[in-house]
Each structure stands twice: as C-alpha cells, then as structure tokens.
C-alpha cells in the first residue's frame with residue numbers, strides 16, 4: 267500500500283523494497299537528517315511497506331527506545347509533522363535496532379539472521395542499502411565485515427552509501443577507495459555530497475540546457491567572471507574535534523564548491539544518463555588550472571581564520587577560543603580563490619570561489635557576470651550601465667534572478683538596473699524536499715547522477731592538495747577576519763586586481779535596483 271496523502275502533489279513512485287542498514291544510528295547525522303528524510307519519503311509514498319530500517323551502533327537500545335529516538339528526531343527536524351498517530355505507528359513498525367561494534371564480525375552474522383527475518387516479515391526482495399553515517403576510518407572495516415559476515419550474499423541488489431569526508435587528501439582517499447573496491451564495485455558505491463541533493467544545484471543543468479537563451483552565451487565571449495559563494499553564519503559549533511583537523515578547504519572546497527563549479531563549467535552531456543553527466547563534470551574538473559607553485563597559491567588563494575567579532579549584535583569568540591580547537595590553531599575557516607577552467611569555453615574567465623564560517627549571512631549563491639555590451643555610439647562612456655547578471659540562489663532562498671538594464675521611467679534615456687526574479691521558495695515555501703530525502707530516494711532507485719564518482723573525487727583532491735601543500739609552509743599567510751565580516755580584505759583586492767568586485771549576495775545593498783517580481787529579501 268502506498269501513502270498518497272494530500273501533501274504530495276509531486277511524482278510519487280515508491281523505491282524498490284529494501285533493508286536499510288543505518289550504521290551510526292545513534293549519531294548526529296542520523297538524528298538531524300536521516301530519520302526525518304526517511305519519514306518524509308514514507309509520508310510521500312516514496313517508501314512502500316516492503317522496507318525495514320535497522321539501526322546499528324554500539325550503544326544499547328531496545329527497539330522501543332530506538333523508535334522513540336526516531337520520533338523525537340522527526341518532531342524536532344522533519345518538515346512533516348508526525349501528528350497522524352496511525353501513520354507514525356505504521357512507519358515505526360519498520361524500525362529495529364541492533365547493538366553492533368563494527369569490528370565484531372560475529373555481530374554481522376547475527377545481523378544476517380535478523381535480515382532474513384525482516385525480509386520475510388515485510389516481503390523484502392533481498393535488496394540491501396548500507397548507509398555508513400560513521401567516521402570514515404570505519405568505512406573499510408564495515409565493508410570487509412559485511413562481506414565476511416555474509417550480508418552481501420543476497421538475490422537482490424546491494425548498495426553502499428557513504429558520507430563525506432572521503433579521505434583527507436588524494437593519498438588517503440585512494441587507500442579508502444581501494445578498500446571499498448575490494449568489496450563493492452563502483453556502480454554499487456554512492457558517495458554523498460549533500461549539495462548535489464539541493465534543488466537549485468540540480469536545477470543548474472535544467473536552467474542551462476533547457477533554455478535557448480543561456481547556453482549560447484555560456485562561454486568566454488560573453489561571460490566576464492563567475493562568483494560562487496557558500497557563506498555560513500555558524501562557527502565551528504560542537505564539531506571542533508573534526509573541523510580543526512579538516513578546515514574549510516577539505517570540509518567545503520574539495521567537495522561542495524568544486525561540485526558546484528563543475529556543474530556550471532561542464533559541457534552539455536549528449537544524454538542525461540548519470541555516467542554521461544559525470545563524465546562531463548570530471549572533464550571540467552580535469553580542466554582546472556593546477557597551481558604551479560606556492561607563490562601561485564599565495565597569489566590566487568586566500569586562507570583566513572575568524573577572530574572575535576559580532577553578528578546581529580551578539581559578541582562572538584575567535585575560532586581559537588572555540589571548544590576542541592587548538593589554542594594556536596592555524597586551521598582555515600575561510601577559503602577564497604581565483605581559479606581558471608582551461609578549456610576552449612572558459613579560457614580567460616576567472617571563477618571566484620569563497621566559503622567561510624562566521625560570515626554575515628547564510629547563503630549559497632552563484633553569480634554569472636556577463637560582459638558589457640560593445641562600447642558603441644549608443645552607450646559610449648555610460649557609467650550607469652550595469653553588467654547583466656544571472657544569479658542562482660541555492661539556499662536558504664531558492665530561485666533565480668537576472669539583472670538587466672532598462673530605461674528609467676520618466677527620464678530621457680537614463681538607465682536603471684532591473685531585476686527579474688523567479689523565487690522558488692516564495693512559491694512553494696520552505697517545504698522543498700531536503701537534500702537527504704532526494705539522495706536516499708535516489709540511492710534506493712539506483713539513480714547515481716547526484717553522487718560523486720571516484721574519478722571526480724580523486725580529481726578534486728589532486729586540485730586542493732596543491733593548496734594544502736603550500737599552506738604547510740611557515741611563510742604561508744593566514745589572514746584574520748572578524749567574525750560577522752565578509753572575510754579577509756585580501757579576497758576583495760584579488761577581484762579588484764581583475765577590475766571586478768563581489769556582487770552583494772541576496773541582492774542586498776543594491777538600492778538602485780528595481781525588483782519586478784517576488785521579493786529580494
């Protein structure tokens with residue numbers, strides 16, 4: 267039976283029935299993202315009744331306690347309420363918990379027996395989805411024990427979903443991949459980059475390839491520069507232990523930022539098959555101009571760490587004063603860079619990328635700045651001409667706007683910038699599917715487009731490793747910035763060297779602009 271409730275007017279096709287093994291079921295990710303995602307999928311009929319979720323971790327839990335954890339997580343974090351008691355109870359019946367230490371292969375054999383019971387109880391056709399919400403050093407041991415414990419001997423499919431970070435650098439990522447490859451083939455591995463599950467990131471290819479007026483201009487003849495911002499207001503929160511070893515380069519640039527860049531820069535695929543799309547993305551990543559030397563990194567990359575500051579009137583401590591962060595830490599909380607995609611389409615076009623914690627607003631945005639019209643007789647030396655912009659707003663606001671020049675009403679021929687906006691989040695509110703819903707659903711359907719393939723991951727590591735290498739030098743500069751500011755001033759200078767500046771995010775501070783649909787804020 268499917269739940270076709272009134273909440274879902276979208277496609278509602280249930281994924282094939284499977285046992286979902288949730289390793290790390292007592293952890294933060296499961297609580298904040300995975301349980302709510304499973305509930306939303308169930309509510310929308312995307313999980314039918316032939317499924318079971320086995321929560322796995324070392325801590326003891328009864329099935330009832332585990333279901334209570336799931337319930338509380340849904341109440342706190344899910345976009346749907348668990349207020350339909352009958353629906354909640356039917357959903358909860360599918361959840362069981364088994365205490366298991368990853369290193370105990372006998373426990374995996376027990377898990378095999380439990381699996382057969384669940385198959386029989388829910389009519390599951392032998393499909394297995396192993397979701398590793400665990401620290402990456404456990405990915406290899408889990409895979410070996412799944413094999414040695416007999417969990418992969420099944421008549422259905424087996425898929426492995428793994429969380430980031432996928433390694434610490436290219437070398438460690440290769441080792442990890444070698445371990446996984448001893449057990450699973452590439453088609454069975456679904457590497458999560460949750461940015462690829464975001465609606466507006468997926469919209470990039472639709473926007474580019476289904477509109478006649480973007481793709482002909484999508485090249486160095488017409489585009490002056492591309493700006494990608496992933497700004498966060500949060501600091502390191504309780505994750506200092508992880509973050510202080512990782513830093514913004516490994517946490518955000520290697521994965522989310524470069525994935526978004528590859529979707530902007532890629533060539534049109536000949537078909538919309540996952541491998542065709544991923545082939546084009548990896549080609550774009552391969553075309554990134556590698557940094558030639560430490561000086562080249564210093565010229566083009568800005569590494570920053572936040573100091574004390576204030577945001578919305580609240581005093582904020584410096585990064586080095588945060589819990590679990592080393593007092594003398596040189597870990598970067600901000601990375602900005604000028605990078606080039608050295609191919610025929612993009613030669614000479616700078617891509618400016620930046621990400622940071624404790625910036626003034628939470629926003630992810632891509633700005634495509636077009637070149638100005640030819641300096642012809644009509645508009646020679648006109649300082650009121652503004653470059654055309656295409657802005658893709660990824661989150662928290664979702665939508666697209668374009669900025670064009672128009673005649674100022676009532677004037678002779680004064681020019682007024684005008685923004686035309688498609689505000690997706692204004693239309694459907696904040697109730698768009700969470701990235702994790704989409705990704706779990708896709709993995710269960712065998713749809714791998716929005717997961718990263720090994721060659722993409724390896725290419726991205728090779729690119730960022732060169733920056734990390736330069737930063738090991740004592741002489742490499744770590745710029746300070748005040749919490750609540752837009753990051754190191756050096757990043758503005760860097761754009762200034764090319765005659766550009768960062769466009770205000772969310773269309774803020776652009777007083778002179780008329781918005782003609784939706785709301786800019």
Ligand SMILES: NC(=O)C1=CN([C@@H]2O[C@H](COP(=O)(O)OP(=O)(O)OC[C@H]3O[C@@H](n4cnc5c(N)ncnc54)[C@H](OP(=O)(O)O)[C@@H]3O)[C@@H](O)[C@H]2O)C=CC1
Nearest residue numbers: 290291292293294295323324325367368399400401429430
């Ligand atoms: N939290 C987040 O927002 C995000 C997390 N991630 C990634 O997801 C993964 C999980 O993160 P998160 O949930 O935050 O981590 P937590 O530390 O909160 O959870 C880790 C989980 O692993 C279990 N675990 C640890 N050791 C073992 C073991 N030997 N055997 C069995 N289970 C074990 C823990 O349970 P127990 O102690 O009971 O054994 C716990 O359930 C990480 O790779 C992280 O980088 C990625 C993006 C965002």
Ligand SMILES: O=C1O[C@H](COP(=O)(O)O)[C@@H](O)[C@H](O)[C@H]1O
Nearest residue numbers: 430460498500517518522630661
């Ligand atoms: O992967 C990560 O992403 C979050 C930001 O994700 P968003 O969906 O809220 O934009 C970031 O805070 C975290 O450090 C990083 O590990």
